Amino acid sequence: MKRLLKLFKSDIARIVVALIFFISALILEQSISPYGALALYIAALLISGWSVFFDAVRGIIRHDLLDEKFLMSIASIGAMIVGEWHEGVAVMLFFLVGETFEHHAVRKSRASIRALMDICPDEACVLTDGGEEVMDAEDVEIGSTIVIRPGERVPIDSVVISGSADVDTSSMTGEPLPVAVSVGSELSSGFIVTNGLLHAKTVRVSGDSAAARILALVENANESKSREESFITKFSRYYTPAVVIIALLVAIIPPIFNLRSLTDSIYTALTFLVISCPCALVISVPMAFFGGIGGAASRGILFKGGNVFSATARCDTVALDKTGTLTNGKFTVKEVIPFGIEREQLLSLAASCEYASNHPIAECIKSASDNIIPPISVREQAGYGVIAEISEGYSCAVGNIKLMEKLSVDLSKLSVAPEGALYVALEDKLAGIIILSDKIKSEAESAICSLHRLGVKRTAVLSGDREENVSRVADTVGIREAYASLTPEQKYKKLEELISGSKSTMYIGDGINDSPSLARADVGVAMGSVGQDSAIEAADIVIMTDNLSKLSEAILISRKTINISWQNIIFALGVKGLILILGLLGYANMWLAVFADVGVAVLAILNSMRALRAPKQ
C-alpha cells in the first residue's frame, strides 16, 4: 500500500498513467462514447492535477488569488466547463511534465554546483595523549595536532609539523599541478594529500578555515541582487496582476459588443491565465548567476554576488597594486648591510619588530632570523612600516625611507638609496639596511595583454614603491600608466580619479593598505592565496591563486553570464508576449500557453547551465 502511494506520488508514474487515460479518452471521443470519454478525461485530470488543486485550495485559504496553482486550476477547470475537454486535461498534464523537467533541471544544476563545493570533510583525526581520535571538525581547538593520510582532504587550516607530501590544491585554487609541502608549510582546508602522511597543527577553528569561508561566500553570494535580477523581480510583481486583468477584460468585453462568442472569449481568457504565471521570468536571471558563480568557483574565482557580474563585464579600467599582485610578494633577503651591529643582530631586531605583522615583507624578514623576541608594543603605519617598543622605553623602527624621514633618522651614512631596501633604526640612529628582492610574476605580461585585448582601455599600477621600481615593472609587463610613491590615501585618491573617468574600474590588490581601495573600486579583486583577511573581506571577487591570468577569465565569465541572463530575459518575455498577442488574435491555444510557462523556464535553466562551463579565451 505504501509503495503504491509512493508510486502515485511520483511524478513520472502520474504522467504515464494520466497520459494513458488521456490518449484512450481522445480515441473514445472520436468514435463512440463522448460521456465515457469525459469520465476518462476527468480521471486523467485528477491524476495529473491533484497536487495542483490542493495547493490552489491552500492559496484560496491564504487569500492569494494570484497564486500560480490557483490560476492554473481555474484555466484547466474552466476549459473543461466550456467544453474543451482535452485542452483542459492537456494543461494539467503539460504543466506536470514541464514542472518535472524544471525540477530535474534545477536539481541537476544544484547538484553540479554542490559537487564543486563539496570540498571539506566534516571530521578530523586528532592526535591526543591516548592516541588518534576522530572528532567533528567543529570541535577541534586551535593548536591541536591533526593527522592527514594519503587521499584525505585537509579538514582545518593548519601548518605541517611532521612529514612531507604532495598536495592537490585544485579544489581551492583551480590550479591543476600538485604542490609539495613539508614541515612549516601551510595547509588550507580542502587540499587533498595525494601521498605521504602528515601531522599538522591547526591554526584556525573549522568555521574560520578557508573552505568554510569559501562556502559561506558562495552561499551568501546570491543575496546581493544584480540590476538584472531586481528588474525582473519588480517586473514580475506587476506582470501577473496585469495579465489577469487583461484576461478578465478579454472574457467580458468582446461578448458584450457581440464581437465574439462567450465561449471563445472565455477560452482566450483562460489561455491568458496560464501565461500569467511569472515563474519562467523569475527563475531566468538568478539561475544564470547561480551557474556563473558555480562555474567561476570551480576555476578558483569567487564572485561575492550577482551584482558583481555586471560591473566586471563592463570593466574598462584596471588598476593594480604592485607588490604581491604583479610581483610574487615572496621576498628574499638579497643583502644585509649593518651599521655598527652584528648582521644576525640586525635581522633579529627587524624580525622582532615585524613579529605581529603578516605583510609579505614581514614574513620574509621573519624567516631570515631564528631569534625573534616578541616586542612590548607595536604601531603599524600603513605605507611606512612598523615602530615597536622592543624593551622598556627603547624603540626600533623598520620601514621604508619615508618612515626614516618622518622619524628624522640620520641617513648621512648612506651614499645612495638602494632599490628595494628596508631600513632599521634604533631610536633615531640607522642600524642598518636589508635589501630585498621580489620577482615579477611570470604570467603578468600575457595577463595584461589579454586584458587589453578584451577591451580594457586603461591599465595602471598604483604603488607605494619608488618611481624607478614601479616604472620598470610597468614597462616589463606592458601596463600603460605607473603611479609611484603613493601613500594609502594618495592611492585611494588616484583610484577615485580613475573611477570617475571610467565605465567600471577594477582594482586588484592584496595588502592591508588596499582594503579601502578594494571596497571603493567598482570591482575589488583580492588575490587570495597571498591575500590578507581584511582584503578578502572588502573585495567583490576573490582569486584563490595569485595567478593574474584569472583576471581576464573573470571578465569573460562575467560577460558570458550577463549575456545568458539577458538571453533568458528576452527569450522568456518574448515568448510570453508573442503568445499573448496570438491569444488576442485568437490563434494561441492552451498547449502553447503551457509551453510559454514551463517550457520557457526549462529552456532558461538549461541555457543558464552554460554559465558553468568555461568561456572561450
Add this chain to the structure above:
Amino acid sequence: MKIKYTITGLDCPNCAAKLAGQMSSIEGVDSAKINFLTEKLTVETTLAESEAYDALSKAAKAFSRDIVIEK
C-alpha cells in the same frame, strides 16, 4: 537571533519569495529570506528555537505539502 534552515520542496523562486513574505509576517519573526537556489531559509526572530521552527513549518505546510524545513 538568526537561524538558518535548509528548505526543500519549493517549486520556483516566485513561490519561495511568496512563502518568505508570509513567514516574515509571523509574529516574532522579524525577517525571513529564502534562497531558492541554495535552498536556504534564514530567519531573524525573537522566538525560541523550537517555537520558531513550529511556526515556520506551519506556514510552509499551509503553502504546499511538499515543503520540508530542516535545521
